Amino acid sequence: MDALLDAREPVLQNQFHFRITSAEPVTFTSVATSCDCVSASLSRKTYRPGETGEVTVVFNSDRHEGHRVVLVTLQITATSREAPKVLRLNVTVFQNAGAAPTLLEWTSGEGLSEKQAVVAVGSERGETTVTLLPYDETAVRVALRPSERNGRYSLSVTPRATDRPRNTRIRLQCMRAGQPLETLLIYARVR
Numbered sequence: 001m002d003a004l005l006d007a008r009e010p011v012l013q014n015q016f017h018f019r020i021t022s023a024e025p026v027t028f029t030s031v032a033t034s035c036d037c038v039s040a041s042l043s044r045k046t047y048r049p050g051e052t053g054e055v056t057v058v059f060n061s062d063r064h065e066g067h068r069v070v071l072v073t074l075q076i077t078a079t080s081r082e083a084p085k086v087l088r089l090n091v092t093v094f095q096n097a098g099a100a101p102t103l104l105e106w107t108s109g110e111g112l113s114e115k116q117a118v119v120a121v122g123s124e125r126g127e128t129t130v131t132l133l134p135y136d137e138t139a140v141r142v143a144l145r146p147s148e149r150n151g152r153y154s155l156s157v158t159p160r161a162t163d164r165p166r167n168t169r170i171r172l173q174c175m176r177a178g179q180p181l182e183t184l185l186i187y188a189r190v191r
Contacts, residue, residue: 012059016087020047027077031055034071040087042074057087097121097130097174097182099155106190110162117186119144119153121174128181133171140168140188157188166190 020026027046033039040057047053057072072087097120104115121128130153132144143156157170168188174181 013056015054015056017052017054019052020049023049025049028074029077030075032073032075034073035068037068038070038072040072055087097128097184099172099184099186102184102186104157104186104188106159106162108162108165108190110190112158112160112162114156114158115188116157117155118147119155119172119174119184121151121153121176121181127177129175131173131175133173133183135170136168139166140170142170144172155186157186159188159190162190164190 025046025048028042029045031040031042038057038059040055043054043056055072055074059070069088074085074087076084099117099119101117104117106113106115119130121130128151130144132142135142139160141158141160145154145156146152147154155170155172159166166189170186170188172184172186174184
């Protein structure tokens, strides 16, 4: 999961839903996180085959800024042949402006699918805007659209071809009250 947090709204909570696909009941014996900035809990511990459940993950960005990778590990009973399940969270905490993810990636030969990033600009001190700066239009198609949430934008990127490796840099100029605030970079890569 990629997440983008404004430092003024420092808590992100998300539920991850799952379904038990094994033929035998599954008991989760522990939930561990890789950082004290994250807590995680299960809706319950034991599930029968076919049942669904959820893991609630809460990230607190207090004292954290920039990009972090946080892991949540769900340990399953020792009698199960299942390996521990790991949720990977890519979290970016920003003060003025931020984007997540900052790398959009395709493999060589993959279809020309659209991938998205979220761009956010803090707006407590005046109107903010985000402008797409010139980029290599022969490599990618890019669309920047305001979202329903104030200060948030959706950036859609589609490669023009995936027949060979290629790297493209997309720059976004963030402005507040007509003054440059920050330039954000998002990379589009065919590997």
